[in-house]
Amino acid sequence: MPEGDTVFRQAAVLHGALAGRELLTSDFRVPAYATVDLSGRAVERVIARGKHLLIEFGDVTVQSHLKMEGTWHVYARDSHGGRVQWRRPAHTARCVLRTAQHEAVGFSLGELHVLTPAEEREKLAHLGPDPLGPDWDADEAARRLLASPRRSIGVALLDQRNLAGVGNVFRSEICFLAGVLPSRPVADVPDLARVIRLSEKLLQVNRLRSRRCTTGDPAAGPPYWVYGRGSRPCMRCGTRLSRGELGEAELRRAAVADRVIYFCPSCQS
Ligand SMILES: [Zn+2]
Structure with a gap:
């Protein structure tokens, strides 16, 4: 079951693959964000806050919560642009972010939102100190x-x-x-x-x-x-x-x- 340690680790992997990279395409497979397009934007950083995973672009953040079954995978894209083989069924994918080098896929995410910085602060305001965070107290x-x-x-x-x-x-x-x-x-x-x-x-x-x-x-x-x-x-x-x-x-x-x-x-x- 994903807990703070799992989310921290997945955020570190996503950060390594995406930080500083521009998205070629984004694909949100949930009705509320089906029309959101983040292509052309660069990922600033990926961090965990408690059990929330935050992919930050500066003026917008992709916030997800893994709940029971969720997970993020990072796949390397081959130089020929061939289709990447996912290790989870495609119908469980909720978010696909592609750069020239990688494809990051969020599967079975319990929660997925695209938030402004103000909405992100409000969403996370209730959280207590995070033992894995910089502000642990x-x-x-x-x-x-x-x-x-x-x-x-x-x-x-x-x-x-x-x-x-x-x-x-x-x-x-x-x-x-x-x-x-x-x-x-x-x-x-x-x-x-x-x-x-x-x-x-x-x-x-x-x-x-x-x-x-x-x-x-x-x-x-x-x-x-x-x-x-x-x-x-x-x-x-x-x-x-x-x-x-x-x-x-x-x-x-x-x-x-x-x-x-x-x-x-x-x-x-
Ligand atoms: Zn005992």
Whole structure:
């Protein structure tokens, strides 16, 4: 599932291919932007902000959110102008940006907008500090988390207004590594600063990995301590892991996969 690390990595790949390059063509395959034409414009930079991917042209930004299935691919174009073979079905392409050297294709994007700088600021204004961003501020993250002290930490970590970029996989892993039950209210977390440090660390170490891993060694065993391992033994204590759903109305409206959280009833309290 794409989280801040995935978006950071994809933005870096897109930046490497597109920054400073002029688009020969653009193709938006969503009704709202079907007539937008960015050909002749040069990409200034591609950055991630939380789970949003931003392709900036200066006076306009292509903003996308990968949600569950989305991904961006970059393909090298051959010098003969031949058709590039995509690794995802063509009918799932939502945006195609071509330069002389590359073709960048956004597949199954959960969200795609073409925004002015003012619209971009408004769209992202709610986001909290981003552990992978230049403006990362751990104290501000703590302040935001504590603004709703009775909320469970498992729900609060998923709220992008607190920390931008943490998703469903990381919140389970962060709570496990911090030894805190996801249902524990934020105000009752013994060491909230540690939870925030773990969030930053997990996103940082995974931002350039092609396969996400929270256990320290991507080559050895399962990549996660608890996520997706419900009813299997805890790798630390052997207790059978649990999975649960946190009960906030806003999460009940979310996709099922977004509600499920995993934990060890013995390592976490
Ligand atoms: Zn355990």
